[in-house]
Amino acid sequence: MPIRQKIFLAALFGLMLGLSYPPFPTGFLAFFAFTPLFALIESTEQPGQVFRLSYAGFFIFNLITLYWPGGFVHGKDLYLMTAGASLLIAHPLFFFIPVYLFTAARKRLGFETSLLLFPVFWVSFEYVHSVTQLAFPWLLLGNTQSYDLSALQFSSLTGVYGVSFWIVSINVLSYSIYANLRRKRWQLADWKPPIAIAGVVVLYLLPKLYGHEVLKNYSDAGSPSVRIGIVQPNIDPFEKWEGKPDPQLSILQGMTADVARSRPDLILWPETAVPYYLSEPRHSVQLAMIKQQVDTLNVNLLTGVPEIVRYPDQASAPLGSKAFSDGTAYETFNACMLFTPDSGEIQKYAKMLLVPFAERVPFSDLLTGLNAAKWNFGLGGWNVGRSQTLFAINLAGKSTGGREIKFSTLICYESIFPGFVAGFVREGAEFLTVITNDSWWGNTSGPYQHIEIGILRAIENRRWVVQCSNGGISGFVDPSGHLHEATTMFARGVAVADIAAHKELTFYTTFGDWFAQICSIITLLLMLGFFGKYVYSRSIR
Numbered sequence: 001m002p003i004r005q006k007i008f009l010a011a012l013f014g015l016m017l018g019l020s021y022p023p024f025p026t027g028f029l030a031f032f033a034f035t036p037l038f039a040l041i042e043s044t045e046q047p048g049q050v051f052r053l054s055y056a057g058f059f060i061f062n063l064i065t066l067y068w069p070g071g072f073v074h075g076k077d078l079y080l081m082t083a084g085a086s087l088l089i090a091h092p093l094f095f096f097i098p099v100y101l102f103t104a105a106r107k108r109l110g111f112e113t114s115l116l117l118f119p120v121f122w123v124s125f126e127y128v129h130s131v132t133q134l135a136f137p138w139l140l141l142g143n144t145q146s147y148d149l150s151a152l153q154f155s156s157l158t159g160v161y162g163v164s165f166w167i168v169s170i171n172v173l174s175y176s177i178y179a180n181l182r183r184k185r186w187q188l189a190d191w192k193p194p195i196a197i198a199g200v201v202v203l204y205l206l207p208k209l210y211g212h213e214v215l216k217n218y219s220d221a222g223s224p225s226v227r228i229g230i231v232q233p234n235i236d237p238f239e240k241w242e243g244k245p246d247p248q249l250s251i252l253q254g255m256t257a258d259v260a261r262s263r264p265d266l267i268l269w270p271e272t273a274v275p276y277y278l279s280e281p282r283h284s285v286q287l288a289m290i291k292q293q294v295d296t297l298n299v300n301l302l303t304g305v306p307e308i309v310r311y312p313d314q315a316s317a318p319l320g321s322k323a324f325s326d327g328t329a330y331e332t333f334n335a336c337m338l339f340t341p342d343s344g345e346i347q348k349y350a351k352m353l354l355v356p357f358a359e360r361v362p363f364s365d366l367l368t369g370l371n372a373a374k375w376n377f378g379l380g381g382w383n384v385g386r387s388q389t390l391f392a393i394n395l396a397g398k399s400t401g402g403r404e405i406k407f408s409t410l411i412c413y414e415s416i417f418p419g420f421v422a423g424f425v426r427e428g429a430e431f432l433t434v435i436t437n438d439s440w441w442g443n444t445s446g447p448y449q450h451i452e453i454g455i456l457r458a459i460e461n462r463r464w465v466v467q468c469s470n471g472g473i474s475g476f477v478d479p480s481g482h483l484h485e486a487t488t489m490f491a492r493g494v495a496v497a498d499i500a501a502h503k504e505l506t507f508y509t510t511f512g513d514w515f516a517q518i519c520s521i522i523t524l525l526l527m528l529g530f531f532g533k534y535v536y537s538r539s540i541r
Contacts, residue, residue, distance in 0.1 A: 001043040001044075006040055006043065006044065006049075006053055007053065007056070009036040009037070009039055009040040009053075009057075010036070010037075010040055010053045010054065010056045010057035010060075011056065011057065011060055012036040013033060013034065013035075013036040013037040013040070013057040013060075013061075014056070014057040014058060014059065014060025014061040014063075014064070015060055015061075015064070016029045016030075016032065016033035016036070017029070017030065017033040017034075017057075017061045018060060018061045018062075018063070018064025018065050019064065020033055020144040021064075021065045021139065021143060021144050021445075021449065022143070022144075022146055022147070022445070022448050022449045022452040023445055023448035023449070023452075025147050027144040027145045027146070027147055027148055029144075030141060030144040030145070030167050031167055031170045031171060031174075031204070032171065032174065033171070034118075034168065034171035034172075034175070035171060035174065035175050035178070036057075037054070037057060037099075038115065038118075038171070038172075038175045038179075039175070040053055040054070040057075041054075041099070041102065041103065041106075042111055042179070047103060050099065050103055051096060051099075054095075054096055054099045055092055055093065055096065058092035058095040058096070059088070059089075059092045061092070061095075062087075062088055062091050062092050062139075063088060065139055065445065065449075066087060066088060066091065066138070066139070067084075067088070067444070067445070068084075068441040068442070068444035068445050068446040069083070069084045069087055069358075069441065069446065070082075070083065070084015070085055070087070070088070071084060071440055071441055071442070072084065073442045073444060077238070080358075080440070083357050083358060086357075091136065094125075094129055094136075095125075097125045097128070097129075098118065098121040098122045098124070098125040101121040101124070101125075101523060101527070102114055102115075102117075102118055102121055104527070104530060105117055105121075105526065105530070107530075108530050108533070112176070115172055115175070115176060116172060116176075117526070118168060118172055119164075119165045119168040119169045119172060119519075120165075120519045120522050120523055121523055122141070122164060122165070122168045123161050123164055123165050123168075123515070123516050123519040123520075124516070124519045124520040124522075124523040124524075126140050126141065126161060126164055126516065127161060127513060127516035127517065127519065127520050128520065130417055130418070130419070133356065133362040133363055134356055134362050135353070135356075135417070136356065137416055137417060137418075138416050138449070138453075140160050140161070140164060140416075140418075140456075141163070141164035141167050141168065142155065142160035142161065142162070142163030142164045142167070142456065143160065143449070143452065143453060143456060144167070145163060145167075146452035146453070146455045146456065146481075147452075148208075149211065149215060149455075149459075149480065149481040149482070150207075150208045150209075150211030150212045150215060151163070151207060151208050151211055152211065152455070152456065152459050152481060153207075153210060153211030153214040153215065153459060153480070153481075154207050154210055154211065155456060155459050155460050155508065156214075156459055156460055156461075156462060156506040156507065156508050156509075157506070157507045157508055158508060158514075158515040159418045159419070159422075159460055159508045159512075159513055159515060159516065160418050160456050160460065161418070161513065161515050161516035161519070162515050165515070165519070166203075166207060169203065170200060170203060170204055173196070173199065173200045173203065174200055176196075177193065177196045177197060177200070180192075180193075180196075181193065214480070215480055218479065218480045220478070220479070220500035220502075223500035223501055223502050224395070224403075224405065224430075224500065224501045225498050225499070225500060225501075226265050226266065226395065226405055226431065226498070226499050226500070226501055227262070227263065227264045227265050227266075227496065227497070227498050227499075228264055228265065228266050228267075228268065228433075228466050228476070228496070228497060228498075228499060229256075229259035229260070229262060229264035229266070229267040229268070229494060229495070229496045230259075230267075230268050230466065230468045230474045230475075230485075230487075230494060230495045230496070231252060231255045231256055231259060231267060231268065231269050231270070231273075231468065231494055232270070232468065232469060232470065232471065232472060232474050232487050232491070232492065232493055232494065232495070233248070233251050233252055233255060233269075233270070233273065233470060233492060234439070234470065234471045234472070234490055234491060234492040234493075235248055235251065235439075235470060235471075236439070237437055237439045237440050237470065237471075238440075240272075240275050241275055245274070245275050245276050245286075246286070248273075248274075248275065249274065249286060249289065249290075251492075252269055252273055252274075252303075253289070253290075253293055255492070255494055256269075256293060256297070256299075256301070257293075257297070258494055259494040259496060260297040260299055262496040264299060264496055265299070265300060265393065265395050265405075266299070266300045266301075266302065266393055266407075267299055267300070267301050267302070268302050268303075268433055268435060268466065268468035269301070269302065269303035269304060269435070269468065270304055270435050270436060270437055270468050270469055270470040270474075271304035271334070271336075271411055271412050271435045271436050271437040271469075271470065272304045272305065272306060272334065272437060273303045273304050273305070273435075273470070274286070274290075274303055274304070274305045275306070276306070277305075277306055277307065277308045278290070278305050278307075278337065279307060279308065280308065290303075290339060291339060294339045294340070294341055295341050295342055297341075298341045299341065300338065300339065300340050300341070300393045301338070301339045302336055302337070302338045302339075302391070302409060302433065302435070303336060303337055303339075303435075304334075304335070304336045304411065304435045304437075305335055305336060305337050306332060306333070306334065306335065307332065307333040307334075307335035307337075307348065307350060308330055308331070308332050308333075309330060309331045309332075309333070310328060310329070310330045311328065311329040311330065311331075312328065312329075313327060313328065313329060314327070314329045316329070317329035317330075317331070318331065318383075320383060320384070321383065322381065331383040332381065332382055332383060333350035333351065333382055333383055333385055334350070334351040334354070334359060334382045334411055335348055335349060335350040335351065335385070335411075336348070336349050336409050336411060336435060338391045338393075340393060340394075347389065347391050347392070348389065349385065349388075349389035349391070349408075349409055349411075350383075350384075350385030350386070351382065351384075351385050351411040351412075351414060352384055352385040352386070352387075352388070352414065352420075353413060353414045353417055353420060354382055354384060354413070355412075355413045359382045359413075360381065360382050360383075360384070361381075388408065388423055388424050388427055389408065389409070390406050390407075390408055390424070390427050390428055390429060391406065391407050391408065391409065392404045392405070392406050393405055393407075405430055405431075405501050406428050406429060406430050407429050407430055407431045407432065407433060407501075408424035408425075408427070408429035408432055408433070409432075409433045409434070409435060410424070410432060410433070410434045410435075411434075411435055411436070412434070412435070412436040412437065412438075412450075414434075415434045415436075415450070415453055415454055415457055415465075415467075416450075416453050418456070418457070418460060418513065419512050419513040421457045421460070421461065422460065422461055422508060422509045422512055422513075423512075425461045425463055425505065425509045426505065426509060426510070426512075429463065430463070430501035430502055430503060431463050431464040431465070431466065431499055431500075431501055431502070432457065432458075432461070432463050432464070432465045432466070433465075433466045433467075433468065434454060434465060434466070434467040434468070435467075435468050435469075436450065436467065436468070436469045436470070437469065437470040437471075438450055438469050438470070438471065438472070438473070439469075439470050439471030439472075439490070443489045443490060447469065447471075447472055447473045447489060448473065450467075450469075450473070451467055451473040451474075451475060451477075451483065451486065454467050454475075454477050455477055455481045455483065456481075458477040458478065458479055458480075458481055459479065459480065459481045460506065460508050460509070461479075461505075461506055461508070461509045462479040462502060462504065462506050462509075463479055463502055464476065464477065464478055464479060464499040464500060464501075464502075465477040466497075466499065469487075471489060471490050471491075472487050472488055472489040472490060472491060473486055473487055473488070473489060474486070474487040474495060475487060475495070476495075476497045476499060478499070479500075479502065484497055485497050
């Protein structure tokens with residue numbers, strides 16, 4: 001195949017895959033996007049050329065889907081733009097992992113057998129890409145189907161990884177049919193092509209038919225009702241950390257008074273809505289103001305805050321802590337606090353999964369000098385939270401019969417980790433909230449992708465997911481994936497909705513990432529087998 005044709009195939013692959021993701025409503029392209037990649041790999045024997053051309057395709061894919069983290073169209077902070085550009089250059093390299101596994105298997109098993117194993121390799125890659133300090137599972141392939149709810153319902157069994165496997169499998173079988181017809185191994189008049197095509201159609205329709213039945217029969221009836229209010233203040237994130245904080249608190253409290261007229265049980269403020277350490281004595285006045293409003297309105301309030309914990313010296317502090325000039329040690333967290341009426345207790349949660357390089361430099365707990373790397377706007381150098389918190393609110397007099405309702409909060413980036421979110425639900429969360437600040441990126445694809453990811457988490461765990469964002473998009477996602485009361489970008493406003501608290505666990509919630517783990521074990525055994533065979537062949541020469 002001429003090199004120009006190979007370059008065209010790489011570009012076509014990247015373009016089709018990129019346009020499969022939100023906010024583009026063209027997720028159907030994902031079922032054909034890998035066809036050019038398979039044709040490219042089949043026609044290329046040289047590993048170096050496979051790498052370069054695959055990288056080009058994955059770069060285009062990342063450029064379409066991840067152009068926004070650099071803030072090139074909003075704010076234009078130098079550190080942010082540098083990090084965003086680095087992401088666009090480096091992240092496509094991770095996607096060469098399944099391509100490498102494919103090419104390694106091809107040497108031992110041949111192209112066709114390796115092609116059939118590619119869905120296993122792809123899911124293994126997605127899973128591994130979600131479990132390290134360099135994890136960034138924003139682009140899980142199953143996310144492409146967020147606009148097709150019937151296609152996602154079986155993720156309550158397998159998680160989003162099963163959806164990814166399904167999409168890649170259809171790509172593989174479709175390409176196999178095309179390749180056999182092209183090589184004239186099959187004739188159109190034979191019985192094989194119609195049966196193979198029918199098989200692909202059945203594979204495509206079965207999950208959707210299952211999903212259609214689930215959507216038709218799903219109901220929240222019989223579950224306790226909780227009324228939740230969202231406050232979307234639309235405060236410029238670039239001014240928040242440098243401007244005076246009291247006017248911002250005044251905006252939040254004014255909007256809270258408005259939404260309280262709907263008598264919600266819980267009100268949400270977004271991530272780092274309060275841009276100072278409330279637990280510090282110098283901010284006791286602001287803390288008292290928040291408590292007083294909570295008591296006066298008789299409403300539970302959850303807000304994002306930065307949190308600081310001080311230690312007498314470095315020896316008594318955990319690994320990865322920082323130090324003041326006087327030698328005392330401290331940790332800072334991207335956290336949230338739950339205030340309950342007429343209670344001195346403040347329930348807290350500190351974010352556990354931090355955005356690599358933006359919120360925390362990977363492995364800085366081991367290489368403490370890396371803690372110096374910090375974003376100008378207070379969002380760098382955070383420490384890692386240590387436990388998944390289960391918040392509790394009492395809805396006395398409601399349909400709950402006065403019992404406690406338990407929920408958990410995910411802070412921004414954490415909602416993209418399927419197994420991590422399922423862990424909160426296993427602990428007893430009856431609904432989930434997501435507080436975030438997606439305004440850093442402007443009116444780009446990022447906020448739209450983020451709210452769509454919440455749809456996957458809702459379906460996987462059959463839980464309501466309530467997302468509260470500083471400048472949008474906020475909304476309520478029901479357990480079947482429907483988005484309600486979605487706000488617009490860069491608009492100040494409130495939203496209120498009644499949701500249901502659920503206790504039942506899905507198969508996925510109970511067993512977690514079992515499907516992805518099985519794929520990873522199969523991949524590992526295959527690679528160990530290939531390596532062992534290679535070592536053995538070398539030893540007998």
